[in-house]
Amino acid sequence: MIRFALGRLVSLTASLIVASIVIFAVVEVIPGDPAAFMLGVNARPDTIAALRAEMGLDEPLIARYAAWVSGMVQGDFGMSWTYKTPVATLIADRIWVSLPLAIYALALSTLVAFPAGIYAASRRGGAGDTAIMGATQLGVAIPNFWFAMILVLVFAINLRWFSAGGFPGWADPWAAIKALTLPAIALALPQAAILARVMRSSLLDMLGEDFMRTARAKGLTCRQALWRHALRNALIPVLTIIGLQFSFLLAGAIIIEQVFFLPGLGRLIFQAISARDLIVVESVVMLLVFTVIMVNFIVDLTYAAVDPRLRARA
């Protein structure tokens, strides 16, 4: 198990290095000189050159890459050109919105999807199965920004249970959780629908396995066999989806953040791209890549915990 984890760590580090090179290179080749952009169309060439020197853009690529990476390792992400504040501070402010939101949404989706998928699988072909599969079909089909607006209309404007948007900060945790509830539900809906479908089909695959017949021959009831033998075996594909969903929820919540006026990472990166604030773009993208790779690492470890065959194969 420890060797397995070490092996994964090595490949994780390699992925991070490759990702940092790609991100740096891509941002560098994107057309549009940030200095020219910041100074506007009427700027004189020598002013632009001066700003370029001030921003360090005239140094060789390798030196800038090295400076960027070594800064990041020490927690120094550089200074935002448009906000004039350290990127680290910008990210720190926003990650306290995005990360809890992603975890909240993932928890909701898992809490709904697991029972729904298990129930549907155990009643295959029955009314409960048909109803749940119909609901998930709908959940996958409904765009989440539209669903978000319906939530606002019903729960914020009509019922007045929640506020329609904005984020009060974590000074009052209850208010913060309340502000994140509607966005989390909007984000969780399609995820839960997908997860429930995966859970169901994965379980159904397992129910046809030989070892399930063996379990029944031992004297286990259908339900006992499902819980003790099928569930753990069915988890591998489900964990894969959960890992992918978390990464998506962290970075892909941008539309929902817009709908609810949440100061999250999605909005930050969107604004930074519009303003050619390359240092912010690079840092946030790198941070997201780091998170995705870490999540995959954790998912890999969970695989190994669930399935002894994967431990051996490392």
Place this chain on the structure above:
Amino acid sequence: MSLLSLKNLSVQIGGTPVLQGINLDMAQGQITAITGESGSGKSMTALAIMGLLPQGAKQQGQILLDGTDIVQTPEPALCRMRGNAMGMVFQEPMTALNPVQTIGAQVAETIRVHENVTKAEAHARAAAMLDRVGLKVAPTRYPHELSGGQRQRVVIAMAIAMRPKLLIADEPTTALDVTTQARILDLLQGLVDEFGMGLLLITHDLAVVADVADRIAVMQHGRIVEHGPTSDLLRTMRHPYTRALFAASTHAVDLPAVQNDAPLLAVRHVMRDYPTKRLSLFGSRPTFRALDDVSLTINRGERVGLVGESGCGKSTLTRAILGLEPVQGGQITLDGAPVSQGDHALRRKMQVVFQDPYGSFNPRHHVDRLITEPFHLLDNPPKGAARDQAIAKALADVGLPSDAADKYIHEFSGGQRQRLAIARALIVEPDLIIFDEAVSALDVSVRAQVLDLIADICRKRPLAYLFISHDLSVVRSITDRVLVMQGGKIVESGLTESVFADPQHPYTKSLIAAAPQLPELAHAADAL
């Protein structure tokens, strides 16, 4: 009173009768065998007794286990009986165990489901049971760390952990090697004696039946056509189906004599190493030697058998001969040219027929396209009428009608599919065919027909083949010469008859001794 008594048992699935009027009695301490070909209802009988028939099955009649009618017993009570009063062992030890639980936990579960014991006590009893079935590994191991034979021992331990009165074993040794099969059959016999339970042994292998069973029931099309004490039944064989089944099992084909002795395939000192798991993170990978200095020759028109247990290197050798894998030493030449070059002209001379007749065909293509696949090896493949003619000839050669060309593979039975696989191999008129367990998945009567077909083809044109099989009796009847492989080495080779009659190497001796034999009286029945 008998332990198990089936009275006029009938089962229908979706309106189709699968079992019709089954009557069977078995006593404690006895081994009763049910035999018959696939689809005869053997396994369905076992599932009916376990109360595990598929959903939607309708049953009539009685299944009395110690006086309790299983047909009438409600599901919760059945759950209490399964694993407790009756246990079951399945065919596929590789998939019958839960891959994510330790073997000890899985055996202990049988005990914990039925008895209110502590976890520690259940595990202690499970360990004792694993020891009783002769398993020499720790109960904390996982199924994937065990061999097929070891896994089957775990499944048996699970089935007998509560010392049931009735043990049902559905093809318990079919997936195992002959020596492992002999040990598992020994174990089952020992358990019957020790625990005094009744064993219902379901197998298609008549030789196994004849060796171990006290009584035999022969099934065909969902009915028991004949049953009685083993020796009586084998002596009289009243029902024609019983006679046909035994005749097919002992079927000897009539091979024409080899006409030519020019060498065709030459394997010289071949080594094949596989990299295995790294021992340290950055160290070099150790290797496993799958083929160790293997040399063999097959002459033109010569029929050579290759036998050995799973993992001995048979499949590796096949792939190496086909040029599908690089070798780390030695050379393989076909007609003087190295197979590793793999040009089309060379590949045309060598074709292969695999075990799984279904898996080796693309289900979305018509048969004409499937069997003409090797045409791409020809410089000028026949087109139009010539192609149709070639297809018709290939189909006729394997005894199939020419209208088979427009069908899909799922429309054929297992035996017909294997005929198509042979047609596909023959269509480019190769010099050498490799039969890789080509008849292992077939029922005995179909197997006899396919073996006859192969002999028939040999009479029409000189054909050399390498016949790989774990079934010694088949190899004995269909080859001129035999090679015995163990641990990546060829340990014995010689004329088939002399190797079987007078094996020299201890491994060959053990293989032949382990193979179950039909008694001579069955041979005598052939003549009837």
